[in-house]
Amino acid sequence: MTLGFNLLVAVCLSYVAMLFAVAFWAEQRALRGRLGWLRSPWIYTLSLSIYCTAWTFYGAVGYAARSGLEYVTIYLGPTLVMIGWWGLLRKLVAIGRSQRITSVADLLSSRYGKSNALGVIVTLFAVVGTTPYIALQLQSVTLSFAVFAAQGGGPGATDPGLADPEGTALWVAAGLALFTVIFGTRNLDVNERHHGVVTAIALEAVVKLLALLFVGVFVVWGLAGGPAEMFRAIEASPLATWQIPGARWAGLSFLSAAAFICLPRMFHVLVVENADERHLATAAWAFPAYLCLMSLFVVPIAVVGLAMMPEGANPDLFVLTVPLAAERPGLAMFAFLGGFSSATSMVIVAAIALSTMVSNHVVVPIWLSVVRGGAQVSGDVRKVVLRARRISIAGLLFLGYVYFRLSGGGTALATIGLISFVGVAQVLPALLGGVFWRGATRAGAICGLCAGFAIWLYALLLPSLGTGAAFSAGMLAQGPGGVGWLRPQALFGIATMDPVIHALFWSMLVNTAIFLAVSLATFPGPVERLQGADFVNVFRYSSGARGWSRHMAEPEDLLIMTQRILGPGEAQALFQSAAAAQGKQGYLPDATPEFLESLERVLAGSVGAATAHAMMGQITGGSAISVEDLMRVADETAQIMEYSSRLEEKSAELGRTARALREANDKLTRLSVQKDAFLGQISHELRTPMTSIRAFSEILRDGDGIGAPERTRYSGIIHDETLRLTRLLDDLLDLSVLENGQVTLHRERVALGEVIDRALAAWQPAGGLRIERLGGDEKVRIDTDPDRLAQVFLNLVANAAKYCDAPDPVLRIAVLAGPEAVTVDFIDNGRGIPREDQGVIFEKFSRVGDTSAAGGAGLGLAICREVMARLGGTIAYLPGQGGGAFRVTLPRKAG
């Protein structure tokens, strides 16, 4: 019995569709704030399993068939790190959290003085080091497809187009790019967490583990006849006689441990996607257990495969070919899905991690320097970042595909994996040095990295492309220009080592030596020194505010910039909560050092530390100088630095307190003046209609000399003025009832859009104002008093009609439903309310500008504020919208 190739494609596509569905579902769930088990340590542990790529899934068996137990080293390294060096991971996660690190490139860039050069270098190396690995995944999928095509005998023979390996690889690459773009760049999250992707990957982790276990169980009990038979077969097989040199064993274990920490995709799942430090505690034993299960049946499958399959069969594919040869197509299909899962999950996470690096360290800095004047003036950083990520994801997968075609798919899977590992391991010295040694400098890190990488290229990657591809046979044998000690695979005349170990040894040795030597010979810059202290002592103290202490930035400028990066909703929420923390209302907190520092970290979460630092610098006028001044004055020790910065903080705090007091005093004075003005105002507002009423009623009473038309007209005026009086009294009563909390609310569940409909129906269009409803989430249903809410909306609309001074006045109404709250924005295109008036518009009788022009008594917004407070929501003026803008915020559930 054979398996149709078409069936395979169908299964494959449904599996992919299921992944899409799972990712979409998780994303929606996270969006609605129902994280639940999406944040469990188990999902975290399973997401770490992207370490087990197609290479480990297929390649480990091939590895075992070729080199015996050596494959264990690939699992040993990560296990040692997880169990033995748990502290390092915890430290990385803590640093990642406190500094909002987005990638391994961002970690080094941030640690070494927010240097973008370092970010660019690491990004570049990561791209070069990961490309072969992506190619490897494409190759494994292609090979496994080919196995089925050949087995099926059908399309592989009759329709070469379908089984064409390059065609398959291209389709797979395109599909992966699509998935990654959809779920990896959906939004620019400040935490860079992708719940959809992580959940899909956790599912794939389960599939690949079960697939390998099923095949293993089938091999041991189904083919070999039980464990006892199996052990006998292993004893008898050539695998048992393999001897592994100690140096190679240690070297490979070290290599996989280094790669586990440094691989961009591993860093991404370990540190960036980590939601809770405590998850590490679970992962510390659960992940090694997972690896153990993954490796349990590798040797049995290899031994049975070697015995069963014809001479020359590719051992990398035993996981597939053994079940097929044993006429178990269902099992083979499952195994295929396992391999497919391994390949796709690795590629997806690698693409997300690398695209983050490319956009944050290459594209955005270039864009910022091109668009001079920066983020405040033009363009939308958010769009640029997202577009850059999408394009780089597609670019990376295309690169992987090109490498796959160039390398011809000939090299054994495990070899490509090891080459890649050695490449990314070059980051290790700079990373460990940065986290544990305050003396490590940027120059040291850059020099070490470049040297190590150069050796990797020269001694490992280029020769691996095959004789004649990069180096000629003569060059490999005699060295460049006949210089023997420069032979790529036998540097300094050491020719006895295996090429991987040889390259690892020399690159790490030279890399570390140069890193140490240059670090000792150079002095760290001021920002570097501060960051170094924060990184090394991440557990000792949460970093104080130091960077932005001397400059006053305009909060509104900061808000505008932040909106451009995080999007308006997120930015406004951030500013509002910061303002609330300072005891202020509205959206503009004081630009305290603490606030600037935390803002920079939030921005760093989206665009990387170096870029965020540069953007903040544009607005605050640069801080590097102030820190440098500080450094020169203070002694070079950390204590004095801490002390002086604390003094500085204190004096800034005193200044701020004084300013806050002054402001409070001003406000009180303003209010007291307003109270007097109010009494005059209320008298005026009551007496004016009464004057007309009295005058006309006396005229009517005296009766002489008036005709019927006048009589009608004058009683009409009396009637209108009476209504005006009643309205004013109603407003006053309404306000006093609201203020005393005696109001009865009639809550019901309504769609927000209906409340807006109601308000607009009650409004008599005036002032030529056009209403544009942007819709949004108008359908969202809330628990509220619809009459009261409509009263607030109507007031805002009427205000816009009265005050919007644009030639073609337009009021836009937009509804946005968040997980907890719903916001309704009313934004007009007028001049807006001047800064100095924004603080008092919600006070009673505080009409801005000329009083009589507006025709109301100045109670509208005060009533709105009281109504919103009763409804459990808020109303606030929203600065920085390019017009008068009010935001009404409502809780989704009645409080």
Add this chain to the structure above:
Amino acid sequence: MGRRVLLVEDEPNIIEAIRFILSRDGWTVEARSDGQGTLDAVRRRRPDLVILDVMLPNRSGYDVLRDLRDDPQLSGLPVLMLTARGQKKDRDLAMRLGVSRFMTKPFANAEMLTAVRDLAGG
């Protein structure tokens, strides 16, 4: 001739009432609603009496009164101030500035008419 009143008031209904009351008594009433430019209007039209509101757009009744009193040619012009702000300090201020008569709104029509006749020597 000789019975012309300039009314400075920003409530159209009140203008209409005063206009009706005074024109029935034979006065010519000219009304304007803006404080600004009132001085020029007075210089041009030379009314026999100015009836002045206090809360006016752009330039308050007090300021207009001060303008009129600062002009030597107009210092004798009778000014009747009508205001909805009836507090004592408002009256005191008006008196200090040299107002001829001060009345609070709402007023009795007959009282207002008497005041106009007294001031403009009707």
